[in-house]
Amino acid sequence: MYDRILVPTDGSEGAERAIEHALSLAEVHGATVHGLYAVEPVYSTETGTAEAVAALEDAGERAVASLAEAAEARNVAAVTDVRRGTPHQMILDYAEEEGIDVIVMGTEGRTGLSRYLVGSVAEKVVRLSDVPVLTVRAEPAEE
Numbered sequence: 001m002y003d004r005i006l007v008p009t010d011g012s013e014g015a016e017r018a019i020e021h022a023l024s025l026a027e028v029h030g031a032t033v034h035g036l037y038a039v040e041p042v043y044s045t046e047t048g049t050a051e052a053v054a055a056l057e058d059a060g061e062r063a064v065a066s067l068a069e070a071a072e073a074r075n076v077a078a079v080t081d082v083r084r085g086t087p088h089q090m091i092l093d094y095a096e097e098e099g100i101d102v103i104v105m106g107t108e109g110r111t112g113l114s115r116y117l118v119g120s121v122a123e124k125v126v127r128l129s130d131v132p133v134l135t136v137r138a139e140p141a142e143e
Contacts, residue, residue, distance in 0.1 A: 034100065
């Protein structure tokens with residue numbers, strides 16, 4: 001059912017929980033996990049912008065390396081990539097380019113005004129994706 005599983009990561013707790021779900025799915029289905037980190041474009045003429053972007057790319061490399069290590073520990077094949085662009089669009093583009101079967105991604109659980117003002121990468125991906133999207137809450141729901 002699932003041969004290629006995409007798990008976007010930003011190194012957050014929510015992303016780490018999503019990685020665990022993606023790896024579990026991959027184990028069951030014998031799938032390859034694709035780890036993707038999207039570096040948000042920075043438009044500025046300020047000094048230090050290039051260094052800031054380089055730092056974001058380094059953070060991305062660390063995040064996908066962590067995913068690859070977790071996959072290797074569970075004997076799951078993994079492919080990783082760091083790309084520059086708007087996160088939700090990079091996720092959708094990658095899914096189409098790589099023939100992804102399912103996207104597994106974390107959510108931060110924003111509500112109210114912060115959700116309205118900030119929006120959600122996961123929400124945009126859910127609305128626009130042509131493939132199923134499994135969302136994983138950053139923290140388990142309290143009972």
